[in-house]
Amino acid sequence: MHSTVDTFRTPQGVTLGVEHFGDEADPLVLLAGGTTMLSWPDALCEALARGGRHVVRYDLRDAGASTTAAPDAPAYTLRDLAADAAALARGLDDRPAHLAGIGVGGMVAQVAALDHPEAFSALTLAGTRAVAPGPVDDDLPDHDQTAMKERFKLPKPDWSDRASVVEWATAAAEVFGDDPDEARTTAGRIFDRTPDTSRPVQMANQLGTVFAHLDCRPRWRERLSELTVPALVVHGRRNRFFPVGCGEALARDIPGARLLVLEEAATAIPAASADEVAGEMLKL
Numbered sequence: 026m027h028s029t030v031d032t033f034r035t036p037q038g039v040t041l042g043v044e045h046f047g048d049e050a051d052p053l054v055l056l057a058g059g060t061t062m063l064s065w066p067d068a069l070c071e072a073l074a075r076g077g078r079h080v081v082r083y084d085l086r087d088a089g090a091s092t093t094a095a096p097d098a099p100a101y102t103l104r105d106l107a108a109d110a111a112a113l114a115r116g117l118d119d120r121p122a123h124l125a126g127i128g129v130g131g132m133v134a135q136v137a138a139l140d141h142p143e144a145f146s147a148l149t150l151a152g153t154r155a156v157a158p159g160p161v162d163d164d165l166p167d168h169d170q171t172a173m174k175e176r177f178k179l180p181k182p183d184w185s186d187r188a189s190v191v192e193w194a195t196a197a198a199e200v201f202g203d204d205p206d207e208a209r210t211t212a213g214r215i216f217d218r219t220p221d222t223s224r225p226v227q228m229a230n231q232l233g234t235v236f237a238h239l240d241c242r243p244r245w246r247e248r249l250s251e252l253t254v255p256a257l258v259v260h261g262r263r264n265r266f267f268p269v270g271c272g273e274a275l276a277r278d279i280p281g282a283r284l285l286v287l288e289e290a291a292t293a294i295p296a297a298s299a300d301e302v303a304g305e306m307l308k309l
Contacts, residue, residue, distance in 0.1 A: 033116060036112060039086060041084060041091045042083060042084040042218075043083045043084075046081075046082075052120065053078070053079050053120070053123065055083070055113060055124050056070070056080065056081065056130075057137075058082065058085050058130050059128030059152075060230065061215050062084050063082075063218070065125075067296075069299040071299075072299050073307065076303060087229045087235045088229060089230065096225045096234065097225040097235075102242075103157070103240065104136060104140060110137040110141075111141035111145075125149035126151070128151075131153025131154075134148060134150060134153075135153075135155065138254065139245055139249075142252075145254060146254060147254050149259065150256070154271035154274070155275050156244070166269075169266070172266070176197050179200070184222060184227040185223075187217075190216050191213050194208060194231055201266055201292050202261075202264070202265055202291030203292055203293045204295055207295065208293070212231060215231055250279075252279050256281065258275045258276040258285070259287065259302055260272025260287070261286075261289075261291045261293075262286050262287065264291050272284060285305050
């Protein structure tokens with residue numbers, strides 16, 4: 026399916042890299058990257074477009090084709106990223122959008138739906154949790170510590186060398202249970218779209234490390250009961266980074282939310298699951 030790559034400039038002067046699928050007259054589904062737009066597989070974007078949606082996936086700040094400044098010392102907050110999502114939704118369609126976020130993009134999506142309820146008609150949260158990076162609440166599972174130790178044992182790549190970054194990303198994906206072939210392809214595409222090869226920028230694109238430095242206050246989990254839009258929570262059973270209990274808790278915290286557990290998935294949405302996930306999203 027044909028897609029169009031472009032940029033969008035918010036009223037606040039932030040440039041966001043975007044890619045369009047489908048007919049722009051159709052209802053908008055906005056996919057927040059985690060952190061790059063390539064966190065959302067092509068197959069899912071295409072399936073949603075075939076279902077009669079205008080699909081736009083986009084890069085968060087300091088990722089892909091979006092505004093890049095200092096990803097190791099960002100001068101913005103999680104709420105600013107949420108405002109970006111709302112500005113993008115309003116700028117692309119005069120109707121409320123279905124907002125979806127994956128990984129850390131799911132944190133952006135939660136705050137966006139809470140802070141800008143008029144901008145969104147539905148919410149999909151994939152492979153994420155209801156608290157910011159750092160210590161988790163007592164009732165939520167933390168990262169799988171064995172997987173984290175294995176990941177940190179991997180030799181650090183030469184962030185200026187494409188082959189080195191791709192091999193590292195592939196090995197890291199295997200640690201977390203994702204398909205290595207899909208991870209290899211995605212890592213290469215992310216590298217090719219990254220505006221420069223400096224270490225902070227490449228790490229922000231491949232790892233989303235900007236979130237380790239981001240001001241994510243105040244907490245938003247206690248506000249999730251305020252959400253009134255239809256919501257879908259998608260989570261991989263084998264997710265070792267955000268274990269499935271995080272998704273189960275989100276589904277409990279959001280009134281009326283439906284939970285879709287992908288039994289064979291880990292952190293990424295496999296291309297093989299794209300039709301199933303799209304089908305559930307199209308019901309919202």
